[in-house]
Amino acid sequence: MTGSIIRRDDLVTSIADALQYIAVYHPPDFLAHLARALKLEQSPAARDAIKQILVNSRMAAIGRRPICQDTGTVNVFLKVGMQARFDFDEPIAEVVNEAVAIAYTDAGNPLRASIVADPLFDRRNTRTNAPAVTHVELVAGSGLDVHVAAKGGGSENKASFAALNPGDDVADWVVRTVERLGAGWCPPGILGIGVGGTAEKAMLLAKESLLQPIDMTDLLARGPRTAQEEMRVDLYRRVNALGIGAQGLGGLTTVLDVKIATYPVHAASMPVALIPQCVADRHIGFRLDGGGPAGFVAPRTEDWPQVALDAGADAIKVDLDRLAPAEVAGWRAGETLLLSGRLLTGRDAAHKRLAAMLERGEDLPVDLKGRAIYYVGPVDAVAGEAVGPAGPTTSTRMDPYTDILLERTGLLVMIGKAERGDETVASIGRHGAAYLIAVGGAAYLVSKAVRSAKVIAFDDLGMEAIHEFVVEDMPVTVAVDAQGQSIHKSGPMRWRAPPVTYHGTQIPG
Ligand SMILES: O=C(O)C[C@H](O)C(=O)O
Numbered sequence: 058m059t060g061s062i063i064r065r066d067d068l069v070t071s072i073a074d075a076l077q078y079i080a081v082y083h084p085p086d087f088l089a090h091l092a093r094a095l096k097l098e099q100s101p102a103a104r105d106a107i108k109q110i111l112v113n114s115r116m117a118a119i120g121r122r123p124i125c126q127d128t129g130t131v132n133v134f135l136k137v138g139m140q141a142r143f144d145f146d147e148p149i150a151e152v153v154n155e156a157v158a159i160a161y162t163d164a165g166n167p168l169r170a171s172i173v174a175d176p177l178f179d180r181r182n183t184r185t186n187a188p189a190v191t192h193v194e195l196v197a198g199s200g201l202d203v204h205v206a207a208k209g210g211g212s213e214n215k216a217s218f219a220a221l222n223p224g225d226d227v228a229d230w231v232v233r234t235v236e237r238l239g240a241g242w243c244p245p246g247i248l249g250i251g252v253g254g255t256a257e258k259a260m261l262l263a264k265e266s267l268l269q270p271i272d273m274t275d276l277l278a279r280g281p282r283t284a285q286e287e288m289r290v291d292l293y294r295r296v297n298a299l300g301i302g303a304q305g306l307g308g309l310t311t312v313l314d315v316k317i318a319t320y321p322v323h324a325a326s327m328p329v330a331l332i333p334q335c336v337a338d339r340h341i342g343f344r345l346d347g348g349g350p351a352g353f354v355a356p357r358t359e360d361w362p363q364v365a366l367d368a369g370a371d372a373i374k375v376d377l378d379r380l381a382p383a384e385v386a387g388w389r390a391g392e393t394l395l396l397s398g399r400l401l402t403g404r405d406a407a408h409k410r411l412a413a414m415l416e417r418g419e420d421l422p423v424d425l426k427g428r429a430i431y432y433v434g435p436v437d438a439v440a441g442e443a444v445g446p447a448g449p450t451t452s453t454r455m456d457p458y459t460d461i462l463l464e465r466t467g468l469l470v471m472i473g474k475a476e477r478g479d480e481t482v483a484s485i486g487r488h489g490a491a492y493l494i495a496v497g498g499a500a501y502l503v504s505k506a507v508r509s510a511k512v513i514a515f516d517d518l519g520m521e522a523i524h525e526f527v528v529e530d531m532p533v534t535v536a537v538d539a540q541g542q543s544i545h546k547s548g549p550m551r552w553r554a555p556p557v558t559y560h561g562t563q564i565p566g
Pocket residue numbers: 126127209210211212241243433434448449450451497
């Protein structure tokens with residue numbers, strides 16, 4: 058029997074188009090579940106974060122710009138029919154990488170190049186976001202099934218694995234693990250859980266489970282019919298009862314769905330993997346059967362829930378060009394600020410370099426005294442933009458460098474997302490500084506507060522270079538104040554429900 062001939066051009070075009078599509082459009086199932094979470098949410102801080110994420114999503118769809126500045130690592134799953142034939146003989150992963158480079162360097166909608174090689178030493182940006190991580194499986198049939206995902210670094214960083222004993226309680230492990238993850242994975246999102254096989258198989262199952270449709274609302278409405286569905290509902294309720302909430306601010310919804318995939322396993326083993334999916338849920342599947350490239354139809358913007366934002370009458374206006382220690386010391390955790398003026402940027406690579414220069418007693422290329430630094434790696438601008446989408450990155454990764462910067466440079470304010478470690482919170486208090494947060498996953502919305510942007514140091518670091526932004530009324534929340542109060546501690550504590558099980562929950566849903 059002869060199979061379809063899959064053309065190289067069709068594969069490249071389809072993957073490149075799919076990557077552009079998922080960068081700007083949230084899947085409808087994700088939006089529907091997030092809109093439902095907003096309806097149920099009672100925590101004002103979490104409600105505000107969900108609203109920003111929904112408004113950002115609609116703006117990104119209309120503006121055809123990325124939902125999130127972290128446009129992800131490309132994960133491609135190829136299921137090749139045994140009877141399929143190809144009109145090319147290069148390794149298929151190289152063809153995929155070509156498609157990635159085309160998508161990420163698209164002049165009309167450049168996506169952020171986040172991949173660095175090699176990971177151990179050079180860590181130099183490849184500038185095209187290639188290579189992708191490509192998985193190939195041979196299956197029955199004559200076509201090629203492709204599933205493309207763009208996975209953000211913050212949620213991928215929270216992937217967890219355990220080699221449990223066969224008698225251990227997998228659900229307990231999942232709940233305990235999520236409790237320890239913090240908010241760097243940008244909840245509310247989805248949990249992918251892989252159980253069985255071997256260590257690497259369990260991780261792959263967890264990742265693939267995230268490609269399944271989000272259907273928790275239907276499952277809750279009809280009730281679970283299998284043991285695995287019962288476990289999904291149980292985990293959904295127990296994880297949400299932790300009170301972590303949107304962005305870790307405390308609230309009723311941390312997960313929109315829980316996905317589980319399993320595989321037979323050795324009698325002595327119970328490998329379990331958990332991979333969370335952030336609010337930038339980006340994936341799409343299509344099939345090539347020799348009939349040309351896949352087509353992707355833009356959703357209607359009327360399909361987005363109508364949500365209005367309001368910074369609140371109590372928001373405090375802050376002039377970053379006249380930032381004084383006494384003013385910063387007066388801010389209290391939970392307050393909303395509207396920042397205007399000059400703002401520095403810097404994230405992982407820049408922090409590492411700054412700290413090393415300080416250790417060596419060298420002068421820094423920028424004066425941080427009395428300044429605010431925003432942990433961000435923006436997307437490149439297109440015509441008419443000061444900067445591309447520019448949401449916060451996970452601040453916890455900057456913790457190892459924070460004390461030395463506060464101590465030796467006079468830096469006053471940091472802006473990012475998610476919690477800080479206990480030592481960093483103490484250091485912020487000791488230095489009379491403050492840590493502010495913007496909403497992770499609301500990158501296009503945040504970028505609209507940026508009036509101008511220029512690189513002022515470490516140009517070679519690509520998106521990780523130090524920029525100077527001029528911002529106007531950029532909304533942020535005080536997350537750690539100079540008294541050492543942290544909303545990532547107080548929020549979840551306030552919204553945590555008593556321990557619940559599937560049969561006795563107080564959590565909505
Ligand atoms: O790299 C980034 O911009 C963000 C990262 O995905 C994170 O969530 O920390």
